[in-house]
Amino acid sequence: MTIISKKVELIELFYDLIFVYAISRLTSIISEPVNGGIAPFSLFAYIITSFVILQAWLYFTNYVNRYGQWKWYEYVIAIINMIAVIYMANTISSTWNNYFVFNVSMLIMLFTVVFLYSVHAIKEKSLKGAAGNSITILLVVCSIYIISTLSILFGHMDVVIWLNVLAILTGAFLPFFLKGKFDKSIINFPHLIERFELLTIITFGEAVVGITHFFNVNNFDFVPILVFLIVIGMFGSYVLQIHYLVDHHREERSLRLMFSHYFIVISINLVTVAFELIHSGEINYWIPSLMVIISLIVFYLSIMANKEYYYDGLELRKKDIALMVLISLIGSIAILLSVGSIYGFLIGALIITLANFGVLLNKYQKFNDN
Known part of the structure; x- marks a missing residue:
């Protein structure tokens, strides 16, 4: 079956930039150590x-991928959505206390998507398909955010964060229980994977911005170069695995792709935060050391989870997995044995990133040769 790629429109790229701004704001929550640690x-x-x-x-x-045709009302909804994202992002800080605006912004974003799915469901004259299924899931999530917002208004702040956690879990797992008459052919896998790639690449761009503090034009050393090579190693590994080894032209529900990218983006940001904490000079070195080790392990587990989408005839063998585990173990031990040493820390991280990049590069070259 021939899969036709759906073009990623420029407005979608602009939309991604708005969300990366929101993600970058998150570092303000944990990038400033308190008494040498993080609460x-x-x-x-x-x-x-x-x-x-x-x-x-x-x-x-998901809506754009399945049904989006970029008619005039879809542009209007996208703009409203982006404005809400900016308001939501600006509530995030180390002294985060404006849950009300955060929740209202989330509700606006969710209801805009409900509106778009509703328009499509009206065209189909049915709520039994994927559009109706998505409306049901989104309305359940919206209901939880409404309860969370009412809790703020009535002074029950202690339950707000837990209600938001419930909203996340509901949005993540309810689709497994409310499947409806889901036709996976409505998902354009090439378009969806390109969207995830673009979001991830922009996140890497934020990582580069985050490490520029190391580049002191008045005091040259090798630290900033090693830091940059770590980010390059992660980026190269991601590109090889997701862009070159994964077959984009396929028909998939793509849940694995979606969930893995949550952790990919978060782990990239946490590595950036670890570098910022080290640069601050006010942190217990054990914290960024453990943060980098865990983040890199999560990053590589997440990108490798997409091996199920490999081209036919391409597989991740047991010896490849064993080698990547060994590399990660050696790098982690190097980091832990040199806590307090910036060079030991960076060399350990380099072992993990560049050596795993080498494993994936070797797999890609062998696949091309065949």
């Missing part, structure tokens, strides 16, 4: 809010 709640809030933002991005992206 556990701040890290928890960071991860939860990351999922909220990425889920909101995915709701609109």
Whole structure:
């Protein structure tokens, strides 16, 4: 079956930029150490809010992928959605206390997508298809955010974060229970994977901005070069795995692609945060060391989860997995054995990123040779 790629419109790229701004704002929650550490709640809030933002991005992206034709009302809805994202992003800070605006912004974003699906359902004259299924899921999620917002108004702030967690889990797992008459042929896999690639590449761009503090024009050393090589190693690994080894022209429900990219984007940002914490000079080195190790492991597990989309005849063998695990273990041990040493920290991270990049590059070259 021939899969025709759907063109990614320029307005979609602009939309992605708005969301990357929101994601970049998240670093303000944990990038400033307090007494040499990070408050556990701040890290928890960071991860939860990351999922909220990425889920909101995915709701609109899924609609565009399935039904979007960029008619005039879709442009209007996209603009309203983006304005709400900016308001939502500007509520995020280390002293985050404006949950009301955050929740209202989320509700606006969600209801705009409900409106778009409703227009399509009216055209189909049915709520039994994928559009009706999406409307049901989104309205359930909206209901939870409404309850969360009412909790703010009535002074029950202690339950707000947990209601938002429930909204995330509902949006993530309800599709497994409310499947409806879902026709996976409505999903344009080439378009969807290109959207995820673009969002991830822009996130890498934010990572580069985050490490520019290391590049001191008045005091040259090798630290900024090593930091940059770590980011390049991650970027190269992502491109090889997702862009070159994955077969884009296929018919898939693509749930694995969606969920893995949540963790890919979050892990890239956490590596950036770890570098910023080290640069601050006010952090216990164990914190960024463990953050980098966990983030890199999550990053490589997440990109490798997409091996199910490989081209026919291409597979990840047990010895490839064993080698990547060994590389990650050696790099992690190097980081832990040199806590307090910036060069030891960076060399350990380089072992993980560049060596895993080498494994994927070797697989790509062998596949091309065949």
